[in-house]
Amino acid sequence: MTMTQPDNFWFTDSGEAPTCAVDGAGDMLVSMDGIRGKLTRDAPLAKLVWFKTGGNADWLFEPADLDDLCAFVERLDEGTPIMGLGLGSNMIIRDGGVPGVVIRLGKAFSTVKNLGDCRLECGGGASGILVSSTARDAAIAGLEFLRGIPGTVGGFVRMNGGAYGREVSDVLIDCDVLMPNGEFITLPAADLEYSYRHSALPEGAVVVTARFQGEPGDPKEIGAEMDRIAQAREESQPLRTKTGGSTFKNPEGQKAWQLVDAAGCRGLTMGGAQVSEKHTNFLINTGDATSADIEGLGEEVRRRVYENSGVTLEWEIQRVGRP
Known part of the structure; x- marks a missing residue:
């Protein structure tokens, strides 16, 4: 049966539910027989995360319910990378995208x-x-x-x-x-x-x-x-911007934002990314940032904080995918 791919979603020519999904090389990812959820190949993720940056998922699966999710995961080849995605509020999706399957839990x-x-x-x-x-x-x-x-x-x-x-x-x-x-x-x-x-x-x-x-x-x-x-x-927080929540973990007995501020990083920019003027433990996308801008700025902040205080800040934001 010939497969077509309107809008990156796999359907059969007859419009019926797909019986299999294949990757870009033509290899079958998983049998879709009986699977009721939506499977999208090369799915954009930037719109699903707060920073509004990043590459695509190799595959994005949105299960119909728990039984559907279990059936789908059971059919994946051993070792297939899996990543759960919620609101994308504390995450940098790198510009090269996410390998394997991203699972997004919906209304069910x-x-x-x-x-x-x-x-x-x-x-x-x-x-x-x-x-x-x-x-x-x-x-x-x-x-x-x-x-x-x-x-x-x-x-x-x-x-x-x-x-x-x-x-x-x-x-x-x-x-x-x-x-x-x-x-x-x-x-x-x-x-x-x-x-x-x-x-x-x-x-x-x-x-x-x-x-x-x-x-x-x-x-x-x-x-x-x-x-x-x-x-x-x-x-206290730049909630009305494209941000990702608290960037760094608080070191024991200290506040990350105070260390960032003391290192002179308030308002620091890299490309389209900026350390928030309102709360220095938040990075923001000023409009045209890439994920590389945001992650690079975070690393520069870590470097300056270490030089200033001797403290190595640990990332709290998840950074996932290919550089």
């Missing part, structure tokens, strides 16, 4: 359910705002800080996301994870071996569901705390 993975006893079950594609708002409406306190994390559950469970004095490790009960080999497992929080902005999840593992534990609270007080967090972010 964006639900939040009240389990009772101050517990929430959240899909990997649910935003921090949705989780915290659902908790507020259910009179569940302790999850307000998620209002300040610009990402989805899958990302901040993997990276132990945190803000305003709390981290995911403080509230996570367990999570359901699809491993790169297609195995579907449930991991208690202790097995993730959390540390600051780090977990033991392997590359290619996709968090599809997580359960959080809160405590009884008053919805009005919870809402007031969420409003305080939202206002604090608005006042």
Whole structure:
């Protein structure tokens, strides 16, 4: 059966669901028989990340639901690179694009359910705002800080996301994870071996569901705390620019932004990238930056901070793909 490729999506000539997907060399990536999700070859990713820069994914898969995702991953050849993508808020997609398959969790993975006893079950594609708002409406306190994390559950469970004095490790009960080999497992929080902005999840593992534990609270007080967090972010961070969230991890006992500022990097530019004047731990795309500009500027900031203070800043933003 002949394959055509309108808009980079593989369909059969008859308009039926595709039976296989092939790469640029004509080799079959995976059988699509029975797969209901959308598979796109050479898929642009810049529009899907906050910086609005970067190359294409070799393949982008958007599963219809969990069963669809599991069936697709099980069919991939062993060793095929897999990367999960949420809101793209804390990520640099390099200009050469991302090898293998990028998996983007959509509406089917964006639900939040009240389990009772101050517990929430959240899909990997649910935003921090949705989780915290659902908790507020259910009179569940302790999850307000998620209002300040610009990402989805899958990302901040993997990276132990945190803000305003709390981290995911403080509230996570367990999570359901699809491993790169297609195995579907449930991991208690202790097995993730959390540390600051780090977990033991392997590359290619996709968090599809997580359960959080809160405590009884008053919805009005919870809402007031969420409003305080939202206002604090608005006042201190360049939220209305093309940015990527906090760039560097805070060294123990120090603030990354203070080290960057002390090194004279406020407003520093490289190509179309700039260190934010408003918050120096944020890099921004002023309009025509490449990912190389942004990453290069970050490396220059690290160099200047080390020369000034002797501190080596560690990247917090994920940098993925080919240079």
